[in-house]
Amino acid sequence: MESIGEQNGWIRKVWPDLKPPSLSDNTADVDRLIKGLKKALHTENVTVDFSLAGKVSASLRRWNHHVGASVYEEHDGWHLIDISGPPDEQAIHGVALDLGSSTLVLRLIDLETGKRIDETSFHNPQIEIGADILTRIHFATREGGLSRLQEMTIDRLNQEVEMLSRKHGTGLESVVGMSVAGNTTMTHLFLGLDPYWICREPYIPVVNRPGLIPSCELGLNINRGAPVLVSPNVGSYFGGDLIAGILASGMNQQSDISFLVDVGTNAEVVVGNREWLMACAGAAGPALEGGIADMGMMAGPGVIDRVAIDPVTGEFRIGTIQDPGDAKAPQGQRPVGICGSGLIDLAAQLFLAGMIDLRGKFVEAACGDRLEEMDGTRHLVVVPARDSGTGSPLTLSQTDMDGLIRSKAAMYTILTTIANTVNISFSEIGHFY
Amino acid sequence: MESIGEQNGWIRKVWPDLKPPSLSDNTADVDRLIKGLKKALHTENVTVDFSLAGKVSASLRRWNHHVGASVYEEHDGWHLIDISGPPDEQAIHGVALDLGSSTLVLRLIDLETGKRIDETSFHNPQIEIGADILTRIHFATREGGLSRLQEMTIDRLNQEVEMLSRKHGTGLESVVGMSVAGNTTMTHLFLGLDPYWICREPYIPVVNRPGLIPSCELGLNINRGAPVLVSPNVGSYFGGDLIAGILASGMNQQSDISFLVDVGTNAEVVVGNREWLMACAGAAGPALEGGIADMGMMAGPGVIDRVAIDPVTGEFRIGTIQDPGDAKAPQGQRPVGICGSGLIDLAAQLFLAGMIDLRGKFVEAACGDRLEEMDGTRHLVVVPARDSGTGSPLTLSQTDMDGLIRSKAAMYTILTTIANTVNISFSEIGHFY
Structure with missing residues (x-):
């Protein structure tokens, strides 16, 4: 994706x-x-919007016909974005947005070198309406609901782009392009389009x-002529995020076969190479994060993302995500929950330490006094109350563990089914993204 | 131009x-x-604006996928203007505007048959700022002047289009296209573009x-997706009105050579055929109307547009332009002045009646008591005070007559010069528009 802005790019x-x-x-x-x-672009087709x-x-006369022009290419030719005078030697910039339902990641890019200047990420402000997508789709049916959802995202984006621009001394006018990838519903809400039928x-x-x-x-406070490239979707459950993922992985240009997996509430799997691609999308069960475990939560400050268990002492070493704005907690904040990556790490470490068996059942002898009976089911204490950021112990129940095992099994089944459908074995897979 | 809207048209x-x-x-x-x-348009390139x-x-679902689509063609493909349900069996309409500096002529057209439904004409509201173009160009340099000039035209157009639509029961939404032809300055003012350098x-x-x-x-109250086709100009003194004139005359598709002349404050002449066209534009002197004669004025109600002189009795028969809204004056109103066509008619009739000689000088013997000495120059009384709409006699002075002769000579010179330049004689001219 870095090449998007180089001088052979479309902007x-x-x-x-x-x-x-x-x-x-x-x-x-x-x-x-x-x-x-x-003449400059070696094309027969250039348009200037009225x-x-x-x-x-005014610019031609003011700058005595020495002007710079930012332009973008669409299939039918080149289009003027803006015109500037020669003293304006600023580079042109683009922003790339990963429009997740939980987290938005915004990257500022120098479009003349293709280099990343900075990146920021923040929670999707629509979480205020509802953490899950269905709640937001439902909210969009209310009077003014759809435009409220769109506004929340656009307003926040405008703030974030402005902060990045101010930080790097790049004017908002210099942002002459944007690219957005998200799932189909997130994309519709971003565009103010009704997601009802999705x-x-x-x-x-x-x-x-x-x-x-x-x-x-779209109400974006960047250069008003800047084109916003919104990644296309193939359907309600195969979004622009996956299309962007395919392009970013490059699997569509390789001769050997790759798997691309994006797992969250839904699991989306793409398999193929430069000659063919096949995709499968569906509910993954509440795979990870908030869905699967009582202590599970979205990645964020204080959330466990790494776990290591000392094979000798059985000691748990917990790594949490640091608040980028909080330099006073270099070792990470006190843990408040666990994210998907942390959960997978935890399960792997428990298995290696012999604390769960092949079926994912807690092994009493190995778990020792970390195992407690709560609400009629066995819980493994990952973080005792005294070390927890919540004041209560963070525990993994046998039910949580069973859910994780089932999700893992579901994913394995999806991959196996797809592999069988296209008649390949896992050993033929060259890359796994 | 009638064919513009037929089902092989671009809308x-x-x-x-x-x-x-x-x-x-x-x-x-x-x-x-x-x-x-x-599929319906047999094209590979259709776009729907975001x-x-x-x-x-909403329309596809509301009308169960039985919808009508108004579309327009641009060089690179077809574009959706609007979508409607099947109960909406209304025809689609277009408006054509002749954007004169004095008079605007607006025509409502059925785009499915290409037939004219109605036409209206009215003074250019910018006359309030100044009758001549230079005054308006100067006014445009004032703070807010340019947008004021544009507003005057657009507001009036919106009123007139609405009146036409109401009169014929055609909704404003059904007006899905507009075409505008005017000189370069009028076009710039219509578009809100600064005419300073023109x-x-x-x-x-x-x-x-x-x-x-x-x-x-442009702020036009017709279908908001309707394309407005603004006739191109070739330069400051060769406007879209002349381009439209060439297209309307069809001279650019004929094998024999035609002359096209548009004379007003400026004279514009085009000569050529389907293989070549040459144009000439320049000041014609104050050729006709308000410029050349004391009683000259813009065409309008009560203005003389036809003159006949009885060769036997020497009686003047005067025809004036009737106010279309005033059915009580079927014979025309009392004359208040004379327009360009009337002036040419008058000169021709005076010559045929022997009242002027070859040089345009009044012949006393033939003019008789119609000739009066006023302000040191001879005047011919065209309409005596008792028949005049102004209360004063309408007269043509020798000075007026000399001016007309000079303008005629100037035009003849232009035509001769152009004919010589392209090495043709007047006898080779197949058509004169």
Whole structure:
């Protein structure tokens, strides 16, 4: 994805060679710029949106026809994003957004070098409405609900982009492109499109390929001519996030066969190579995080993401996610819960330490006094109350463990089924993303 | 121009064949419509603007996938204007605007038959700022002046289109296209583009080819997706009105050579055929109307547009333009002035009656008591005070007559010069428009 902004990318800044007008060359301002851009871009098809005509005219005269033009390419040609004078030697920038239902990750990119300048991540502000997607889809049916959901995301994005821009001294006007990848529902909410039919048979989105949308139509405070590339979806349960994942992995350009797995509330699996791709999506059961374990929660400060068990002493070494803004807790905050990665780590360590058996059942002899009977089921104390950030012990119950085992089994079944469907064995898989 | 809206035109209404979605065909709403439109229009390239996505989705479901789509063609494919349900059997309409500096003529057209439904004309509301173009260009440099000029035109157009629509029971939503032709300055003011450099060497417009502009960007109260086709100009003194004139005359498709002349404050002349066209534009002197004669004025109610002189009695028969709203004056109102056509008619009749000689000088013997000495120059009384709508006699002075002769000579010179330049004689001219 780094290559997206390089000078062979679809967004560029060019410096057309423009001759000032004369009595023998009375081409109009806009048409003169178009002529220069055609030459600079080696194309026959350049358009300048009407809304930019006044600015083009004023800029050509102000800068005596020495201007820079940021442009983007769409299948049918090149389009002007903005025009600037020669003193404006700023690079052009883009932002890339991973639009998760839980977490948004925003990256600021130098579009002339393709290099990442900075990145920030934050909870999806729509969580205020509901942590799960169905609650948000339901909320969207209320009067004003859909636009409220869209606003929450756009407002927060505007704040975050502004913070990144201020931090790096790059003006918001210099952000001349954006790319967004999310699942189909998140994408619809981002675009202000009704997700009502996404979760109802036969599960039809409003749009598969939103294409390029001018930033100003979405209320984004970046350059108002900046195109926003919204990753296309293949259906309600196969979103633009997975399309972006395929492109980022490069599996669609390799000769050997790869697996790409994205597991959350739903599991999405893609298998294939540059000649063919097959995908499968479906409910994974409440696989990880908040769903599977009582102490499970979304990744965030104070959440356990690494576990190691000393094979000799049986001591638990717990790693938690540090609040990036809190430098005073270099060792991580006191644990308050566990995320998906932490849970998998924990299960693996418990098995290696002999504290669970092959079926995932707690082994009393190995667990010792970490095992407690609570609410009629056995719990393993991972973090005792005295070390916990919540004041209560963080425990993993046999029920939690059984759920994890079932999820793992479900995923294995999905992968096996897909592999059998396309008649390959796991040993033929070159890459696993 | 009538053919513009026929079903082979660039704006059409089509009824795509759409199958409702199912589990085995989960294409999204917008993409499903695009697929149907591609088939209906026999094209590979159909786009639906993002702003229409929500309406498309709602309409497909509301009308159970039986929808009509108004679309327009641009060089790179077809674009959706609007979508409607099957009960909406209304035709689609277009408006054509002749954007004169004095008079605006607006025509309502049935785009499915190409037939004219109605037409209205009215003074350019910018006359309030100044009758001549230079005054308006100057006014545009004031704070808010440019947008005021644009508003005056757009507001009036909205009123007139609404009146036409109400009169014929055609909704404003059904107006899905507009075409505008005017000189370069009028076009710039219509678009809200600064005309400052149009009248200053080297006379550079902001834009030559404005192309298609969505009506909503101009504040026009017609269908908000309707494309507005603004006739291109070739330069500051060769406007979209002349381009439209060439197309309307068809001279660019004929094998024999034609002359096209548009004379007002400026004279614009085009000569050529389907293989070549040459144009010439320049000040014509104050050719006609308000400029040349004391009693000259813009065409309007009560203005003389026809003159006949009885060769035997020498009686003047005067025809005036009737106020279309005033049915009580079937014979025309009392004359208040004379327009360009009337002036040419008058000169021709005076010559035929022997009242002027070959040089345009009044012949005393033939003019008799119609000739009066006023302010040191001879005047011919065309309408005596008792018959005049102004209370004063309407007269043509020798100075007026000399001016007309000079203008005629100037035009003859232009035509001769052009004919010589391209090495043709007047006898080779097949058509004169």
